[in-house]
Amino acid sequence: MQNNNSTPSIFILPVLDKFLLYAPLHELSALLNEAAVLQVKQALAKSNPDSLTPELADLLSVLQAPPVQNPDRTGELDSQFLGIIPSRRCNMSCVYCDFGANLSPEEVIDPDIVVSAIDYFAALTEQKKKQFFMIQFFGGEPFVEQEIIDIAVHHTRLVGSKIGLIPHLEALTNGYFSERQRIFIKEYFDRIVISFDGFKKYHDKTRPKNSRQGSFEKVVDNLKYLSTCNVELSIRCCITSESVDEMEAIAQWFCEEFNLDKVNFETLTPNHETEQAKIYPPDPYLFAQHCVRSWRILRENHVEPAYAPISLDKAQTTSCPVGRDVLIVHPDGTIASCYLLKQDWDKKQLDLAVGKVYQNGRMEIDFEKIKQLRNLVYSKPRCESCFCRFGCAGNCHVNSTYPGSPQTYTDFCIHTRIITACRLLEEMGQQQMADEFLDDANALKNLALQKSDNLFDFKGQ
Amino acid sequence: MTYYLNPDFSYAVDIQDIKLIDNSNGKLITLNYPEAAIFDLLIKQYPHKMMIRMLSKIGLMTDSHAENLIRDTIDFLVQNNVLMPEQSRG
Numbered sequence: 018m019q020n021n022n023s024t025p026s027i028f029i030l031p032v033l034d035k036f037l038l039y040a041p042l043h044e045l046s047a048l049l050n051e052a053a054v055l056q057v058k059q060a061l062a063k064s065n066p067d068s069l070t071p072e073l074a075d076l077l078s079v080l081q082a083p084p085v086q087n088p089d090r091t092g093e094l095d096s097q098f099l100g101i102i103p104s105r106r107c108n109m110s111c112v113y114c115d116f117g118a119n120l121s122p123e124e125v126i127d128p129d130i131v132v133s134a135i136d137y138f139a140a141l142t143e144q145k146k147k148q149f150f151m152i153q154f155f156g157g158e159p160f161v162e163q164e165i166i167d168i169a170v171h172h173t174r175l176v177g178s179k180i181g182l183i184p185h186l187e188a189l190t191n192g193y194f195s196e197r198q199r200i201f202i203k204e205y206f207d208r209i210v211i212s213f214d215g216f217k218k219y220h221d222k223t224r225p226k227n228s229r230q231g232s233f234e235k236v237v238d239n240l241k242y243l244s245t246c247n248v249e250l251s252i253r254c255c256i257t258s259e260s261v262d263e264m265e266a267i268a269q270w271f272c273e274e275f276n277l278d279k280v281n282f283e284t285l286t287p288n289h290e291t292e293q294a295k296i297y298p299p300d301p302y303l304f305a306q307h308c309v310r311s312w313r314i315l316r317e318n319h320v321e322p323a324y325a326p327i328s329l330d331k332a333q334t335t336s337c338p339v340g341r342d343v344l345i346v347h348p349d350g351t352i353a354s355c356y357l358l359k360q361d362w363d364k365k366q367l368d369l370a371v372g373k374v375y376q377n378g379r380m381e382i383d384f385e386k387i388k389q390l391r392n393l394v395y396s397k398p399r400c401e402s403c404f405c406r407f408g409c410a411g412n413c414h415v416n417s418t419y420p421g422s423p424q425t426y427t428d429f430c431i432h433t434r435i436i437t438a439c440r441l442l443e444e445m446g447q448q449q450m451a452d453e454f455l456d457d458a459n460a461l462k463n464l465a466l467q468k469s470d471n472l473f474d475f476k477g478q
Numbered sequence: 479m480t481y482y483l484n485p486d487f488s489y490a491v492d493i494q495d496i497k498l499i500d501n502s503n504g505k506l507i508t509l510n511y512p513e514a515a516i517f518d519l520l521i522k523q524y525p526h527k528m529m530i531r532m533l534s535k536i537g538l539m540t541d542s543h544a545e546n547l548i549r550d551t552i553d554f555l556v557q558n559n560v561l562m563p564e565q566s567r568g
């Protein structure tokens with residue numbers, strides 16, 4: 018097990034005039050004053066603690082007991098889902114395209130590769146005695162390759178019906194598909210995630226159909242249609258410096274307009290194209306403030322805020338498919354745990370390929386590489402003493418915490434740290450405190466920029 | 479030849495098959511795989527040659543086996559009034 022005593026797992030965070038003690042592996046959060054923090058720290062360091070109040074003694078006994086959560090992945094290959102990238106082609110011209118549609122080859126996956134990968138994954142799923150057989154489609158825009166999707170969907174269903182597995186089909190799409198295609202989605206898909214950036218003025222700026230035409234009306238129409246269907250429907254909404262102040266209004270509008278299961282607000286990842294288009298990421302503090310309040314609106318409307326880097330119920334060593342044994346088949350047959358282009362991870366001195374499917378049906382998986390990816394978080398200096406290391410766990414291994422990446426917190430870290438702290442307070446019933454905290458710029462900075470959250474580095478203020 | 483779905487029929491995509499319902503008399507026909515895939519490809523009106531190629535991949539079968547299966551399935555669906563040839567539309 019990687020997670021030994023030298024790995025910080027008890028954290029202390031300044032929140033206004035109090036301290037939030039957070040031990041994710043012990044499933045413990047508590048609000049303490051400074052003197053109590055120092056007492057707990059000393060008591061944990063000594064084998065024979067001095068007298069403590071009954072409350073602190075209770076807390077100490079939880080922290081001294083073995084952890085109740087073990088986030089490490091061990092054992093045989095156990096992929097949550099099979100990802101398929103039919104091609105990198107797309108029918109839209111999003112300014113921030115991070116799936117590489119603008120740069121990538123026109124290669125379309127060979128159907129033989131698709132069916133071989135599905136057969137392999139079906140055998141794996143059956144061997145694990147799972148009931149569901151989960152396939153996800155990515156792009157480019159997956160529905161541009163309808164023929165491949167048809168082959169994959171029907172082969173999955175055929176295999177499922179033969180060996181008694183229930184297919185679960187998902188796609189990440191731009192929502193710009195035809196009426197015929199949306200009927201197909203309604204009939205065959207279980208979950209659809211649509212990238213949709215909010216009000217028309219924002220969406221058409223970041224996600225135009227082409228240089229002359231927006232995509233807003235068509236995507237709204239498809240979202241409304243799918244809202245009436247028995248499909249789990251999620252929105253992935255990219256927030257910029259322009260839209261950040263309207264996040265609450267966007268959240269409210271989503272809830273009124275569509276029948277959604279989840280909404281995921283995420284910040285724009287800047288690149289050369291976004292700079293050219295003069296579109297910028299939001300200020301991380303503003304994003305955090307609006308995000309916490311937008312999530313409340315979503316929850317009040319029974320819509321789940323989705324944000325992979327926060328996982329309060331279950332400690333994790335990765336917040337993305339990399340490190341979860343996920344197998345994603347790329348158009349050339351490469352199997353990787355990441356859906357970015359090979360050149361993207363090559364640039365960061367990473368190798369996220371874990372195998373290959375050949376046209377003759379041969380499939381190779383390198384389990385040693387899968388095991389290496391499971392432990393990536395343990396080689397990220399920036400995350401070592403961060404209280405989000407068992408939730409966010411380094412976020413994107415390619416764009417955020419790649420080897421040699423800066424050790425200082427990024428904007429992403431700042432907003433993730435604040436949002437996570439607010440969620441912890443809310444879970445403890447401290448919503449008012451979370452509000453006061455969000456309104457206090459200095460308090461936000463103190464927490465967001467604290468160098469080490471490790472309790473054993475705490476010296477008092 | 480292209481076909482269209484008899485307006486008397488509706489269909490439901492189930493976990494492992496496709497159910498066809500004749501709304502005029504309540505008759506139910508269940509299409510298992512791979513015939514269920516053929517039904518979907520037919521109503522999507524893929525060209526015949528493309529359909530053969532696609533089915534051979536879906537069902538891991540030779541092109542000639544796929545072609546025979548498509549022909550038999552069309553015959554079955556036409557005989558049961560599920561599909562109507564496009565030219566029969568007034």
Ligand code: SF4
Nearest residue numbers: 400403405409411430
């Ligand atoms: S340092 Fe940043 S990337 Fe690492 S776990 Fe913390 S918030 Fe995530």
Ligand code: SF4
Nearest residue numbers: 337355356413414415
């Ligand atoms: S490494 Fe980054 S791009 Fe790749 S799957 Fe993970 S979060 Fe996504």
